[in-house]
Amino acid sequence: MSITTLSSRRQNLLLIAGILLIATSLRVTFTGAAPLLDSIRADYGLTTAQTGLLTTLPLLAFGLVSPLAAGFARRFGMERSLTGALILICAGIAVRSLPSPTLLYVGTAIIGCGIALGNVLLPGLIKRDFSGHVAKMVGAYSLTMGGAAALGSALVVPLALSGLGWQGALLALMAFPLLGFLVWLPQWRNHTPAAVTTSRSLHDKGIWRSALAWQVTLFLGINSLVYYVIIGWLPAILISHGYSEAQAGSLHGLLQLATAAPGLLIPLVLHKLKDQKGIAIGVALMCAVSAVGYWLMPQQAVLWTLIFGFGSGATMILGLTFIGLRAGSAHQAAALSGMAQSVGYLLAACGPPVMGKIHDASGDWHIPLIAVAVISLIMAVFGGLAGRDKEIHGKS
Template sequence: MSSDIPSTRRQTLFLIAGILLIATSLRVTFTGAAPLLDSIRADYGLSTAWTGMLTTLPLLAFGLFSPLAAGIARRFGMERSLFAALLLICAGIAVRSLPSATFLFVGTTIIGCGIAMGNVLLPGLIKRDFAGHVARMIGAYSLTMGGAAALGSALVVPIAMSGAGWHGALLALMAFPLIGLLVWLPQLRRHTPGTMTTSGSLHNRGIWRSALAWQVTLFLGINSLVYYVVIGWLPSILISQGYSEAQAGSLHGLLQLATAVPGLLIPIVLHKLKDQRGIAIVVAIMCAISAVGYWLLPQQAVVWTLIFGFGSGATMILGLTFIGLRAGSAHQAAALSGMAQSVGYLLAACGPPLMGKIHDASGDWHIPLIAVAVISLMMALFGGLAGRDREIAG
């Protein structure tokens, strides 16, 4: 009997390590390409619009593929489905690195499909295996995801300049999902068969009719919209306000680091709260304040970057935590995750080009920044509703 205890502990540690390593692949393989976009555009002679598609395509893939992930997991099990997600990410990285603009866009889309599966299924897996520690686990994997994204953004340019070129730098990002695959292999032995019962289908259909599910969805979805607008346009906003490209790039990296910090703090705070309404409203308002700050006091951009990074990182953690807390089962959590991330990433895909068009029409970033502030206040409203201590019926 005593020999089973260390074995069980070891299995739990391997599971946690696997979850965190999967998390490292869910942002860096996407955002890691951003510092290389100018080189890619120059090499292939792409227009600004086509280069922007390298950001938009994964978000569209997230939105369109996310609703399918829960059904795939019910049929093949979460362990195998997450393994398949990592394989898709690896395949996409390999295709994206081939010397052809067509392969660049095809590979980027494949990566988006793999990330979509991981994004949807990890909250469900955490709900199933760590039901009593949802906030802590979500915080840990959010911290890992943000840290890996910052690391990837810092490394790709030196790798490219070392002689590997941007093709080699993008290929080097495969290290993250490959390590995840190796550590995840033991989980395939404890495969839990997916159910094909009608209950899973009812979760998928019923979740779209739940007011609480829509409140969680819009809280997380607006967070995605606001985050990708700012992460996409912040360098341009800062350069238009007199910052150099180097300074704008440094603040862009600082933003990604700041989004990781709430992973350390939010889980600790959540344990002391009866519900999450207050904290959801506060961190959403932080995003609104920072947007206004970029407009009115651009010389304090470091402060606004830290505030926005913390606020958007915290809202993402809360939104993912709501998926686990508001759902009554792992399958319902996966279905809610698919709904929230589908709607959220479709919103996010529309945000950057829409704000870019508003900028082009108005000639400055004032209106887009005001729009981000107003949308963030809407996020605070839905956060107050989603943060109530209750579960989705059914």
């Protein structure tokens, strides 16, 4: 083996390690705060609505910043933009952990901006550097992201009780983006701008006029909506059916682990398929079935949690894979990723409060769960359309 080949392999492994470590920061720094919300509310005397804003604020940041990410990548390059994303996440964690209610919200918003950049740019980077292994890479970073989220959720409460307090526990989550920053830093020197096509359809504005782009967007976006409704309200749904808070919390953690599991399986299946229509419809239907299951047979909540987690996790992996498969270039992938995640997270930001209001008006969770099931059926329709073996060209 030549020295050049060995060096190239090491650089490739370092790039993959950097991608996976960035992925660990894209969920844990957000979802890791959820188990501490009661402590935060009690410490600062926040209302339920003010506490809920800590969940909604990052989703709004995702939706508003995502469309800007492709422009940053064209101007500064993907490597440097992702470095900036990690710096923002670290800075946001530091600000959020300071003893001030105002800085708690400011830091949360900064974290949301950094995560939004990472969410959008990673699919574009994978399209550019691993175009022949999109599904495998998306599966690997989805698995890593889900595993880190579950680990963070499991660790923050023990850390807070160990004497660090909730601020110290949240500050400890900086270990994820800080490690990612250190491993990713060599990519700053290896800055490789992707070619920018001159076709208008491949730029940010043109992508919004593509029917296929909208099909991918709504498949991924509706999944974000139903995922954040269930992840936000599952403990309350379970408690209303007689589960204890500890049982509900355990199932909430199980849900996050279940969303990571498809990262092992979906990439192994995709390369054997002529297109992805059938599997996209199937995993969306899993979300619909589980929502009905929570309503009709809540005593089987473990089963429905596993089914929903696998279906939603697989949908996310497929949606992110579609970004790479349907786009014709790295920058088009970044623009499509920005479009899909902007729409998806704005929908997600609306979902939990709307379903909460429906619950308050009706007095139970039946109507919200039926709504999740119906929305999941609509997601299955868009999955069938987005799963066709096509690529975005002009106004496809």
